[in-house]
Amino acid sequence: MIRIGIVGCGRILNAHLQGYKKLREAGVDNFRITALVARKEEDALMFRRRGEGPPPRPPVLPPESGDPLAAPHTYVSDFQDDVEVHVYTDYRQMIADGVVDAVNDFTTLALHHQIAEHAFAHGLHLLTQKPLAISVKAARRMVETARERGLTFGTFENVRQGRFTRAARWAVEKGLIGEPQMALIGSLGGLWSPDKVVADTPWRHRKLEGGGGGSIDIGVHQFHLLRYVFGEVAWVNAVARTLEPVRYRRDEQGHIIQEVPVDVDDTYLAVAGFENEAIAQLLWSWGGHGAALEIPGAPVFWGSEGCIKGGQLFDDDGRATPLLEHFEANLSPEERERFFPLGLTDPFAIQQLDWLQAIEQGRDPETSGQEGLHDLACAFAMLESSVARRQVTLAEVLSGAVNAYQAEIDAHYGLAW
Structure with missing residues (x-):
């Protein structure tokens, strides 16, 4: 039986608990949640047992958005009632x-390397919420320590x-669009534009707490998708900007209740090159006044014999086949079980199952710390490129040879190269 301690009881925890609930419903019985840790005890009690504790937080997104932050409020007692769930305000005491x-680490980004250091020192396995760490150096230390x-x-x-x-990765592997050539991903403006506090979490707009803005929070998602479908990234050339130096929290009537000074990016435009010579364009913005720009069909992947666009496979004659x-x-049957074990389709459940099986089998999960390190290095490469005003390679970022943007972060946390 694997006893799991969850550190961090924010809104995203609902999606994780939903994943664990689906595992239990699928007959997975090799784990128990035995501890919840939050800075405030009432935040942990909010998730321990249905009918107890304070009321759930109000949602920041509607359920129809499909965003994990919109998952229904879930309690540990919804799927287990045979062990005590301890509540702590300090992960070190747990x-x-x-x-x-x-340990499941679902805390704010600045704590990830600190929790990892303590967990690994006590021989505990770890699953850390993306982005992996506050800097590339911090992430490297995490990966190296776990391996050691x-x-x-x-x-x-x-x-x-x-x-x-x-499906996109499978199609590329099967050669359905030929050799990878180009990709396009992202949008400009939207839900948090032009000046809302993203997800009602001010720390996302502070460099020493969030590392970067959209470049880190969203960039790791984009690069993970690109790397998984098209292959390893070799270099990045980007510009990042802070279009809105102050963001605001507003009440339901639209009155400003908090001003949040911003010292990270809210917008980036980037080009990335892959080791296989393919290229990709990435763009994102939490700024932008007026209308947002959604790119029809994005993300798009072009190959030498066709493309994936808008969920369709297109050949050179324009014939479309629904990708999914x-x-x-x-x-x-082997691929189906590998991609969707036990018939699961919820990404949170699948990833947690892989992590639990990895612990039992003495290996890393598919989305390993090493994978998270490379996603993070790609994301920070955009910021390092913007500061250096030149193309930077992933090797430079991973080694610390290019580190001008992150130097302040590393110095603050004692992570000097």
Whole structure:
């Protein structure tokens, strides 16, 4: 039995608990949640047992958005009632009490490397919410320490297990669009534009707490998708800007209740090159006044014999085949079980199952700490490129040879190269 301690009881926890609930419904019985940790005790009690604790937080997104932040409020007691769930306000005390074998870290970004250091020192396995760490140096230390101690270490990156992501990777591997050539991903403006506090979380707009803005929060998702479908990234050339230096929290009547000074980007435009010579354009903005720009059909992947656009496979004659239908109809039984074990389709459930199995088998999960490190390096490469005003390679960012943007972060946390 794997005893799991969850550190961080924010809105995203609902999606994770939904994933665990689906595992239990699928007959997976090799785990128990035995501890919840939050800075405020009432935040942990909010998730422990239905009918107890404070009321749930109000949603920041409607359920129809499909965003994990819009998952229904879920309690640990919804899927387990046979063990005590301890509540803590300090993750170090939870670890010292010996009530867990493994840790889910769903805290704010600045804590990730600190929690990892303490967990690994006590021989605990770890699954860390993306982005992996506050800087590339911090992430490297996490990966290296887990490897040295023989511990299972994963990055929670829910993009990987989505049906479209799996289908796109499968189509490219099967040669359905030929050799990879180009990709386009992103949008400009939208839900949090032009000056709202993203997800009602001011820390996302502070460099020493969030590392970067959209470049890190969204960039790791984009690069994970691109890397998984098209291959490893070799270089990045980008411009990042802060279009809105102050963001605002407003009440239901639209009155400003908090001003949040911003010292990270809210907009980036980037080009990335892959080791296989393919190229990609990435764009994103939490700024932008007026109308937002959604790119029809994005993300788009072009190959030497066709493309994937808007969920369709197109050949050179313009014939379209629904990608997901073709994927579902042609998966082998082995592929189906690998992509959707036990018939699961929820990315949170699939990723947690892989992590639990990895612990039992003494390996890393598919979305390993190493994968999270490379996603993070790609994202920080955009910021390093913008500061350096030149193309930067992933090797430079991973080694610390290019580190001008992150130097302040590393110095603050004692992470000097």
